[in-house]
Amino acid sequence: MKTRLLLLCALALAACSKGADNGSTNEAAVPAAPDKAFAALTGDAAAGEAAFVQCRLCHTVEPGKNLIGPSLHQVVGRKAGSLPGFTYSTAMKNSGITWTGEQLYRFLAAPAKTVPGTRMAFAGLKDPQRRADLIAYLETK
Structure with missing residues (x-):
């Protein structure tokens, strides 16, 4: 079990280093449009906490604590790429996104398509x- 966890961590770290940000991007973030699928769903924060388990390798919801990825404490309503103390890709900093439920829903479906150049x-x-459940959980943090 420990070996498997270490392998997962190593793979995640290796994946994060691929395509390192060179400070430029030719593609822009996908513009926000109303998402009818998201609007039709009701998220369950308790189920979202269980879904967050797969995010914990890189993220935390503790304020001021960044891991491989930034803290997701109070992420809903925050401008993308703006958390002090975390080094974001140029693509994320320049995405123009504010993390609403709809934006998170879209991003979590396909991060690289939503913000081309994200790390x-x-x-x-x-x-x-x-x-939707994960977003409901994040809204409570």
């Missing part, structure tokens, strides 16, 4: 309900 190596959370 977030996560492929995405495909299940719409799990994304």
